[in-house]
Amino acid sequence: xxxxxxxxxxLGHGVVDKIWRLGFATxxxxxxxxxxxxxxxxxxxxLREIYFSGVLSLLIILVSGLFVGLVxxxxxxxxxxxxxxxxxxGILVAxxxxxxxxxxxxxxxxxxxxxxxxxxxxxxxxxTEQLKAMDMMAVNPIARVVAPRFWGGVISMPLxxxxxxxMGVFGGWLIGVVFIGVDDGAFWSQMQSSVDFRYDILNGxxxxxxxxxxxxxxxxxEGYDSVPTAEGVSRAITRTVVTSAMTILALDxxxxxxxxxxxx
Amino acid sequence: MNRxxxxxxxxxxxxxxxAAVLFLALKVGNLSAAHLSETYVLQAKFDxxxxxxxxxxxxxxxVLVGRISDIRFDPESYQAVVTxxxxxxxxxxxxxFASIYTAGLLGEQYIGFDVGxxxxxxxxxxxxxxxxxxxxxxxxxxxxxxxxxxxxQDSK
Amino acid sequence: xxxxxxxxxxxxxxxxxxxxxxxGINMRIPRGxxxxxxxxxxxxxxxxxxxIGGQLRPTGGHVRLGESVVSAMSxxxxxxxxxxxxxxxxxxxxxxxxxxxxxxxFPLREHTDIPEEMIRDLVLMKLExxxxxxxxxxxxxxxxxxMARRVALARAIALDPMLIMYDEPFTGLDPIALGVIGRLxxxxxxxxxxTSIMVTHDIQESLLIVDYIYFLNGGRVVAEGTPDExxxxxxxxxxxxxxxxxxxxxxxxxxxxxxxxxxxxxxRHAGTA
Numbered sequence: 133x134x135x136x137x138x139x140x141x142x143l144g145h146g147v148v149d150k151i152w153r154l155g156f157a158t159x160x161x162x163x164x165x166x167x168x169x170x171x172x173x174x175x176x177x178x179l180r181e182i183y184f185s186g187v188l189s190l191l192i193i194l195v196s197g198l199f200v201g202l203v204x205x206x207x208x209x210x211x212x213x214x215x216x217x218x219x220x221x222g223i224l225v226a227x228x229x230x231x232x233x234x235x236x237x238x239x240x241x242x243x244x245x246x247x248x249x250x251x252x253x254x255x256x257x258x259x260t261e262q263l264k265a266m267d268m269m270a271v272n273p274i275a276r277v278v279a280p281r282f283w284g285g286v287i288s289m290p291l292x293x294x295x296x297x298x299m300g301v302f303g304g305w306l307i308g309v310v311f312i313g314v315d316d317g318a319f320w321s322q323m324q325s326s327v328d329f330r331y332d333i334l335n336g337x338x339x340x341x342x343x344x345x346x347x348x349x350x351x352x353x354e355g356y357d358s359v360p361t362a363e364g365v366s367r368a369i370t371r372t373v374v375t376s377a378m379t380i381l382a383l384d385x386x387x388x389x390x391x392x393x394x395x396x
Numbered sequence: 397m398n399r400x401x402x403x404x405x406x407x408x409x410x411x412x413x414x415a416a417v418l419f420l421a422l423k424v425g426n427l428s429a430a431h432l433s434e435t436y437v438l439q440a441k442f443d444x445x446x447x448x449x450x451x452x453x454x455x456x457x458x459v460l461v462g463r464i465s466d467i468r469f470d471p472e473s474y475q476a477v478v479t480x481x482x483x484x485x486x487x488x489x490x491x492x493f494a495s496i497y498t499a500g501l502l503g504e505q506y507i508g509f510d511v512g513x514x515x516x517x518x519x520x521x522x523x524x525x526x527x528x529x530x531x532x533x534x535x536x537x538x539x540x541x542x543x544x545x546x547x548x549q550d551s552k
Numbered sequence: 553x554x555x556x557x558x559x560x561x562x563x564x565x566x567x568x569x570x571x572x573x574x575x576g577i578n579m580r581i582p583r584g585x586x587x588x589x590x591x592x593x594x595x596x597x598x599x600x601x602x603x604i605g606g607q608l609r610p611t612g613g614h615v616r617l618g619e620s621v622v623s624a625m626s627x628x629x630x631x632x633x634x635x636x637x638x639x640x641x642x643x644x645x646x647x648x649x650x651x652x653x654x655x656x657x658f659p660l661r662e663h664t665d666i667p668e669e670m671i672r673d674l675v676l677m678k679l680e681x682x683x684x685x686x687x688x689x690x691x692x693x694x695x696x697x698x699m700a701r702r703v704a705l706a707r708a709i710a711l712d713p714m715l716i717m718y719d720e721p722f723t724g725l726d727p728i729a730l731g732v733i734g735r736l737x738x739x740x741x742x743x744x745x746x747t748s749i750m751v752t753h754d755i756q757e758s759l760l761i762v763d764y765i766y767f768l769n770g771g772r773v774v775a776e777g778t779p780d781e782x783x784x785x786x787x788x789x790x791x792x793x794x795x796x797x798x799x800x801x802x803x804x805x806x807x808x809x810x811x812x813x814x815x816x817x818x819x820r821h822a823g824t825a
Binding site for chain 1: 605607630631632633634635637639641642643645646647648649658659662663704707
């Protein structure tokens with residue numbers, strides 16, 4: 133039975149541990165940047181990781197994007213119909229996707245599809261001493277294993293988010309224009325006149341780039357820092373998904389409050 | 397996985413991603429429309445701008461001719477100074493009338509140019525002299541109620 | 553005479569989280585020899601190996617490898633030095649995403665600009681040396697423990713190292729595979745003109761193949777000698793180890809003082825303390 137003193141002590145211990153890990157993660161991030169030369173000099177290494185985190189996430193991203201778009205179209209139409217402004221459906225669908233849902237939902241899906249497998253792979257390589265063996269062969273594991281996976285994720289994420297948004301707009305168009313019968317011209321022209329490239333789309337892309345950095349860093353860090361046992365790796369995978377999700381949502385709030393402050 | 401097949405997939409993936417960005421930029425957004433042409437700056441002072449927002453549209457005869465780039469308060473005249481970026485292809489006479497309209501009952505507010513007959517055109521940096529402020533719904537309603545009340549007293 | 557000594561360890565100390573693991577190790581390993589470091593589990597054998605490889609920094613003393621002091625090297629110098637070291641990990645540590653061929657080719661591709669045909673010849677040669685040329689297209693997942701160990705051995709010698717280190721090369725092998733690995737360690741060492749350090753607790757196999765044996769206990773060297781000396785030794789520790797006697801003068805239950813105190817607090821072996 134832990135007494136109150138024990139509780140306070142373990143709480144303090146937990147906080148110190150978190151701060152320690154944050155510091156280590158920061159140092160790790162700079163180590164990745166410092167050792168990124170290999171990832172770009174030997175492009176096949178990074179291309180392979182783009183394949184694993186990007187191409188293999190295509191299906192889930194495209195299908196989810198389509199469904200989110202369909203739902204947005206349906207719900208948006210129901211709501212807008214009450215105010216007789218169904219031709220604004222295009223604006224509603226496009227703005228919600230481009231500004232928020234595209235980067236955020238794609239980021240969450242990316243964390244659970246690609247981030248978890250990156251953590252698992254690096255964690256298992258650590259468990260089976262592959263990283264140590266590499267280090268003994270005078271090959272830096274951060275340069276050879278971590279950096280390509282990190283950059284593969286950073287490159288894949290914005291592209292996936294853009295595909296998610298595009299697919300969602302298509303889904304909204306499918307439901308709104310093809311099935312319900314909103315005017316095709318109004319749908320697109322209202323959308324185009326209200327969605328600004330620099331203000332809406334570029335900010336959305338910036339968000340997805342930031343999320344790409346965050347999720348990739350969390351994934352490689354959790355894998356690299358995992359306890360080298362089966363249980364340790366499975367905990368690390370869980371932490372990747374949970375931490376990524378919370379980080380994405382927190383960052384989204386911070387970025388949104390900077391980007392879309394008050395003037396829209 | 398054969399390396400060339402892998403490269404092909406990655407190439408396909410990147411192309412698809414860039415196509416999605418292009419689709420968002422051109423079809424969803426207005427990159428093609430609003431940012432390609434040259435613009436010049438006009439200013440207008442209003443007593444009340446209502447719900448006008450930065451980046452709101454400037455229209456003439458219902459056609460988008462520019463966007464609002466800045467709104468600030470002038471502490472000397474106690475008026476709102478609205479700065480607009482107007483499409484360089486369009487010139488407007490000096491007696492152009494700038495009014496604040498609302499698109500539909502609940503829609504966004506925009507500045508509409510009602511063109512006059514002056515020979516001389518507005519130059520970049522000029523200020524539109526004649527303006528009409530936004531219609532504030534509350535004022536309108538209270539005016540309406542006041543009139544109704546007045547009518548009621550008359551008929552007694 | 554220092555030319556004959558490849559690895560020179562002097563008064564090596566290492567603490568892990570404040571707990572002393574190595575407490576003043578002295579060793580001189582001559583070139584061309586196969587040396588075994590023995591001792592019970594947790595006596596610091598693997599730690600010692602990792603100090604020699606430069607993966608751990610000792611808290612005191614130093615490790616000299618040829619002309620260079622490993623324990624005081626920069627990261628870049630260490631990496632340059634490690635190209636001339638090979639290490640076989642306990643379970644092989646093969647890269648699971650690469651085939652057997654690519655695993656052995658890995659150090660060659662990373663550190664040399666040898667053309668592809670020559671890499672192919674070299675890799676097949678190394679695989680032939682461990683008798684697995686026919687298995688070059690397999691993935692590590694489909695190898696048995698002994699085969700994986702041999703592939704890892706082929707990878708460790710890919711760059712013709714001057715020093716080969718083995719971390720528990722015999723663990724979990726059947727007697728036949730064990731004999732095969734043991735013979736390979738000896739023949740490869742002699743064929744390459746390398747020096748080998750082997751950490752193990754398999755005394756019988758070691759006595760057959762090594763030139764010299766160090767016994768470690770509680771982070772100290774407690775006995776050393778050639779296989780003949782070891783067999784003839786009257787030292788109670790060595791005697792107990794060689795004959796695998798369950799009870800002897802040395803209690804393996806508490807190799808290091810702090811751990812033993814831990815046990816005592818739990819009441820275990822209270823009478824013998």
